[in-house]
Amino acid sequence: xKKLNVEICDVTLRDGEQTPGVTxxxxxxxxxxxxxxxxxxxxxxxxxxxxxxxxxxxxxxVCQMGLDARxxxxxxxxxxxxxxxxxxxxxxxxxxxxxxxLHIRTKYKKSREAVMAETCEMVEYAHDHGVQVRFGAEDGSxxxxxxxxxxYRQVAAAGADLGTLADTVGCMTPMETFARVQAVxxxxxxxxxxxxxxxxxxxxxxxxxxxxxxxxxxxxxVNGLGERAxxxxxxxxxxxxxxxxxLNRYDLSHIAALSDLVAHTSGVEVARNxxxxxxxAFAHESGIHIAALLEDPSxxxxxxxxxxxxxxxxxxxxxxxxxxxxxxxASLGYHLDGExxxxxxxxxKRRSEAKCHVTxxxxxxxxxAAVKGxxx
Numbered sequence: 001x002k003k004l005n006v007e008i009c010d011v012t013l014r015d016g017e018q019t020p021g022v023t024x025x026x027x028x029x030x031x032x033x034x035x036x037x038x039x040x041x042x043x044x045x046x047x048x049x050x051x052x053x054x055x056x057x058x059x060x061x062v063c064q065m066g067l068d069a070r071x072x073x074x075x076x077x078x079x080x081x082x083x084x085x086x087x088x089x090x091x092x093x094x095x096x097x098x099x100x101x102l103h104i105r106t107k108y109k110k111s112r113e114a115v116m117a118e119t120c121e122m123v124e125y126a127h128d129h130g131v132q133v134r135f136g137a138e139d140g141s142x143x144x145x146x147x148x149x150x151x152y153r154q155v156a157a158a159g160a161d162l163g164t165l166a167d168t169v170g171c172m173t174p175m176e177t178f179a180r181v182q183a184v185x186x187x188x189x190x191x192x193x194x195x196x197x198x199x200x201x202x203x204x205x206x207x208x209x210x211x212x213x214x215x216x217x218x219x220x221x222v223n224g225l226g227e228r229a230x231x232x233x234x235x236x237x238x239x240x241x242x243x244x245x246x247l248n249r250y251d252l253s254h255i256a257a258l259s260d261l262v263a264h265t266s267g268v269e270v271a272r273n274x275x276x277x278x279x280x281a282f283a284h285e286s287g288i289h290i291a292a293l294l295e296d297p298s299x300x301x302x303x304x305x306x307x308x309x310x311x312x313x314x315x316x317x318x319x320x321x322x323x324x325x326x327x328x329x330a331s332l333g334y335h336l337d338g339e340x341x342x343x344x345x346x347x348x349k350r351r352s353e354a355k356c357h358v359t360x361x362x363x364x365x366x367x368x369a370a371v372k373g374x375x376x
Contacts, residue, residue: 002212004245009043009193009217010036010234012262013062014074016225017047019268026058028265030065032222035258037067039238040250043217045094048074049084060088072134077122086129093126094164095119096136099143099151116151120158127159134193134217136164141172145183152188162217163190167206170199170229177206181213193217196232198224203232208240222262223270223277235259235276239303256309276308283313284324291323316363318352320345329367340370 013029016022024032033044046063049056063071072092075081085093097119098104101112108115119135126133135155140148152163165181172180177194185192194210196203196219207218224233235255241247259277263270272279282305284293292299297312305312314324325345329336336344347366 002245004211004241004247005216006211006241006247007042007217008234008237008250009045009072009219010041010221011045011195011219011231012036012221012225012234014045014047015219015227015231016221016262016266018227019225019230019266020227022225022266022268024058024265026054026061029058029062032258032261032265033062033065033067033069035254035261036222037065037069038251039254039258041069041234043072043092044069045072045074045219046088046090049088050075050078050081056084056088059085059090063089063091070132072132075126077119079122079125082122082126082129086126086131090131092132092134094134094136095123095126095160096138096164096166098138099148100139101144101147102142103139112147116154119151120154123155123158123160127161132161133159134162134164135160136166136193136195138166139168140165141167141176141180142169145180148180149184149187152184152190156188156190160190162193163188164193164195164217164219165210165215166195167197167203168195170197170203172196172206173200173202174205174209177202178209178213181210181215185214191216193219195219197226198229198231201229203230204236204240207232207237222258223266223268223274225262225266225268233275233277235308239276239308242307243303252307253309276303277310281305282310283315286319286321291321294323294327316348316352318349320348320352328363332364332367334367334371336367336370344370 017024036044047055047059049059059073070091072094073085073088073090074094075085077095077097098107104112104115123133123135137148137151192215194207194215196206211218220234220237221231222234224230238250238252270277289300314328322341325341344366
């Protein structure tokens with residue numbers, strides 16, 4: 001088992017808020033930051049202060065909470081953006097500039113040399129104000145590798161403390177991510193951060209293989225919130241680090257509360273089949289599975305629900321067996337005899353096959369009918 005030297009920078013309050021239609025109030029940002037801090041996240045990216053006065057106030061409020069986590073703010077390579085972040089009293093500024101030919105040509109309409117000269121000037125300016133400076137190579141995944149390495153070398157010389165490889169459009173696969181991170185780490189003496197989007201469904205895998213290849217700071221969002229298909233989900237990364245890398249300094253018991261809070265405040269529901277935090281993540285219907293789970297939960301649960309603040313649930317439906325009916329009925333206070341169990345099982349299957357969802361209310365009705373039918 002490989003020991004990884006990593007830290008988490010959660011960007012829910014900034015990149016997560018760039019999800020279409022999502023806005024967090026100052027109070028909501030503070031509440032989410034508090035739970036992220038309780039979980040043990042080392043860096044919280046609280047926002048993009050230059051966006052508006054209210055955003056600056058919200059970032060400043062998070063900075064004044066006295067959290068253990070270092071607070072970061074995003075800034076373009078512009079003096080006004082940096083000043084807005086500095087005014088919040090942040091610990092770190094995530095200063096970004098595009099590095100791919102496509103972005104430089106389309107967005108800046110300047111030469112690469114001019115863009116990097118201006119960027120390095122702003123890195124030096126932020127560094128001189130006593131904050132950590134993290135340079136983000138926007139569209140780094142589509143930047144010529146030598147150009148990317150040269151950019152990191154230049155910003156390191158200007159005073160950058162960290163460099164971020166941003167897979168801005170989520171185009172990388174795990175093998176590509178590993179190769180690119182490894183190449184950068186071998187060529188540049190600068191701690192590397194990985195920032196992945198999930199456009200191809202590879203964000204979690206890319207983040208984890210980047211860590212294996214030497215990336216130090218891993219960027220995440222709660223529930224994988226973020227632009228387009230979202231970012232790397234915090235909950236997935238933390239569970240994998242705990243279970244596959246024996247990294248146990250994070251308090252995963254807060255994950256369920258964090259997920260619920262972000263879903264509520266963002267208005268973005270979590271998919272039922274979402275790993276770790278989805279409603280079905282620890283729900284079981286199959287009779288074969290439930291019978292085995294009642295003997296030994298590890299038969300069909302690799303992650304224990306209690307690890308992340310969730311409970312196991314048994315759902316009665318078409319695939320339900322006798323053991324599940326007995327267990328669920330007993331948990332609701334119904335101790336059924338053999339005939340009652342068989343009747344309930346037949347009724348559950350009949351309704352499920354008719355596409356009638358057996359809700360807790362429906363199940364109560366079925367159990368009551370079973371008892372009344374047998375006993376008078």
